[in-house]
């Protein structure tokens with residue numbers, strides 16, 4: 001890739017809308033926390049951990065992901081995890097983040113809901129302020145568990161509602177359609193949460209339709225397989241539904257085998273509000289800039305395409321319109337200066 005394009009991506013103001021904090025756990029921190037909490041992990045070295053990160057499908061990754069999060073025990077651990085993520089993305093000029101965490105991944109192994117949310121939220125507030133990064137926090141329900149467990153989690157979140165912006169749906173998609181979670185999403189909507197869901201990553205386009213019709217989502221996570229259904233593409237474009245696309249994740253989990261075939265350019269051409277995100281950057285090989293770089297050359301993206309992707313990340317965010325406008329102005333200024 002040209003140095004000029006690389007420089008443009010690096011300086012571009014961006015927002016990240018699809019990031020699992022637990023998926024930003026770098027092997028180095030995993031070892032530190034394992035030692036701090038005297039937790040056994042099945043690896044002897046960082047190199048060995050990285051070697052284990054060879055996936056052929058979503059489930060391969062999830063097995064390691066849940067093992068990795070065992071090292072997170074105390075509020076400080078969650079704080080350190082979140083701080084490390086913020087410092088990484090702030091250095092890449094990511095100025096706003098809407099991040100996920102998986103409460104059930106912690107409460108199921110005996111870590112209290114409040115331990116996780118306090119550690120995460122305190123870091124987002126304190127470190128975000130220091131770095132000039134704004135944030136929203138979204139809790140996801142694990143779709144391989146049943147709806148009763150999701151409802152229990154929603155109830156546990158009640159005292160912390162003021163710290164949360166939305167709820168989402170993640171983990172093993174195939175065999176766990178959105179329709180499994182109609183009630184808990186209805187309850188969350190009544191409580192004023194924004195709604196998002198992973199759909200159409202491995203699962204079929206029908207899962208996206210369910211997420212729209214049955215869960216009434218405000219934003220779609222992944223959504224790649226919408227491209228198989230032209231009527232659905234039109235619907236998503238007309239409703240200006242934002243899609244949080246994750247290029248390196250798609251490559252690493254074999255959703256695409258060659259970035260030259262990644263659907264994001266076709267999404268933009270179809271008028272979809274597609275955005276670029278890192279998903280689980282520690283596991284998939286890169287943060288925001290790496291994700292932009294991974295598609296820029298293979299898809300022959302122009303400065304205008306990259307600018308649109310960055311703008312979409314703010315228009316697709318849950319910020320207030322006045323805040324979105326400020327960020328869009330920043331992007332316009334950046335592009336004008338870059339071209340000058």
Ligand SMILES: [Zn+2]
Nearest residue numbers: 020170198279
């Ligand atoms: Zn995800």
